[in-house]
Amino acid sequence: MEITLPGFSVLHTVRFLAVFVILFLPIVVFSQSTLNNCDPVYEKALTAYREGRINDVPTILKDCLENWQGEREADAHKLLTNTYLYFNERAQAENAMLNFLKLNSEYAIDADSTSENRDTPEFINLYNTFRTRPIFLIGAKAGGNWSFINGTKGFSLDNEAFTEQEYNGRLGYQAGISAEIPVWKQFAINPEFYLLVKGYKETSTIMDFAKISFTETQYWADLPLTLKYNVLTKNRNRVPFISIGSSVQYLIHSNADLDRKDIDVMTGSIARALDPKPVNVTNMRNRLNYNAIIGAGIKLKNVIGKGLITIEGRYTHGLRNIVNPEKRAAGLYNSDLVYDFLHIDNNFTMNTFSVSLGYIMPQYKPKVLRKR
Numbered sequence: 001m002e003i004t005l006p007g008f009s010v011l012h013t014v015r016f017l018a019v020f021v022i023l024f025l026p027i028v029v030f031s032q033s034t035l036n037n038c039d040p041v042y043e044k045a046l047t048a049y050r051e052g053r054i055n056d057v058p059t060i061l062k063d064c065l066e067n068w069q070g071e072r073e074a075d076a077h078k079l080l081t082n083t084y085l086y087f088n089e090r091a092q093a094e095n096a097m098l099n100f101l102k103l104n105s106e107y108a109i110d111a112d113s114t115s116e117n118r119d120t121p122e123f124i125n126l127y128n129t130f131r132t133r134p135i136f137l138i139g140a141k142a143g144g145n146w147s148f149i150n151g152t153k154g155f156s157l158d159n160e161a162f163t164e165q166e167y168n169g170r171l172g173y174q175a176g177i178s179a180e181i182p183v184w185k186q187f188a189i190n191p192e193f194y195l196l197v198k199g200y201k202e203t204s205t206i207m208d209f210a211k212i213s214f215t216e217t218q219y220w221a222d223l224p225l226t227l228k229y230n231v232l233t234k235n236r237n238r239v240p241f242i243s244i245g246s247s248v249q250y251l252i253h254s255n256a257d258l259d260r261k262d263i264d265v266m267t268g269s270i271a272r273a274l275d276p277k278p279v280n281v282t283n284m285r286n287r288l289n290y291n292a293i294i295g296a297g298i299k300l301k302n303v304i305g306k307g308l309i310t311i312e313g314r315y316t317h318g319l320r321n322i323v324n325p326e327k328r329a330a331g332l333y334n335s336d337l338v339y340d341f342l343h344i345d346n347n348f349t350m351n352t353f354s355v356s357l358g359y360i361m362p363q364y365k366p367k368v369l370r371k372r
Contacts (some may be wrong), residue, residue: 012272038064042072048183057083074103085122097126105364131367133182139360145352153347165204172198186230194222206342213259214343220251226293239299249289254282257343285328292317310358318349
């Protein structure tokens with residue numbers, strides 16, 4: 001059975017309903033959003049506060065505070081805090097302040113006597129009884145590094161005095177997670193975890209004719225722990241810092257690419273070249289490494305979202321010989337290393353300079369610290 005409006009065909013009925021929806025639905029939606037928008041309620045309560053009708057403020061805000069719709073919710077709780085402070089209702093003022101700080105954890109006190117929005121002494125005193133610093137910050141970092149080799153003792157299949165050796169660092173990279181835990185004033189503990197790739201290239205001339213290239217790439221799990229000092233400046237959006245600490249690294253895998261070219265001593269040209277070959281040298285390395293760390297950087301606020309961008313330069317000083325002396329002899333029985341490429345490991349430590357870019361999010365949990 002077709003339903004039509006009196007005097008209208010089906011087509012006319014559909015057109016009428018469509019026009020009705022187009023014309024009146026936006027009005028209904030707008031009216032509903034206006035009813036749900038509590039921002040005008042805040043303005044009404046603020047006007048009452050400024051006009052001295054402070055008793056009316058809690059009543060005006062009551063219904064909206066239970067299910068606020070709008071952008072002024074934090075301002076409403078701040079206004080309510082000042083209201084309860086005016087009437088010396090401490091417990092209710094603390095509850096309103098707690099709700100305010102949950103919504104605006106990074107609020108900065110305005111004590112400028114020339115400011116129209118300066119905070120009252122009572123509000124400042126109450127604010128200072130709350131924990132307003134983040135309980136920790138957590139995020140991710142990534143960047144690049146460059147290794148420096150410090151040879152501590154040389155070994156050679158030839159007379160060591162006639163063996164020319166040179167180490168060159170290689171570009172590596174790291175990525176991982178970082179946390180910062182404030183402990184006292186500007187000091188914080190900074191535990192981190194990285195997956196770290198670093199390497200070097202050793203070139204040597206053996207027996208005056210064989211030019212050997214040994215390029216090693218190492219994959220580490222890195223656990224740094226540093227003490228960080230955040231430097232206070234007038235610009236709250238830029239926080240320089242310095243750090244010092246140590247790290248423990250575990251070698252996951254290490255691979256070396258070997259290359260040999262024999263030189264004709266009479267002509268200086270290449271007489272023979274062996275095909276490059278990869279060799280797994282993980283078992284010839286000390287799997288645990290220990291380092292000392294010093295670093296500096298800066299944290300930038302209000303750039304992207306509520307988090308902080310971190311930029312840090314760090315120097316890591318290796319404290320342990322990378323080569324396992326007990327496994328050095330294993331190379332003597334490896335025809336690839338010794339007989340083909342004339343290689344035997346020297347003792348050495350690895351130092352690293354790294355630069356990282358990160359993003360960390362502060363985690364707040366405001367609460368009353370003490371009564372005043």
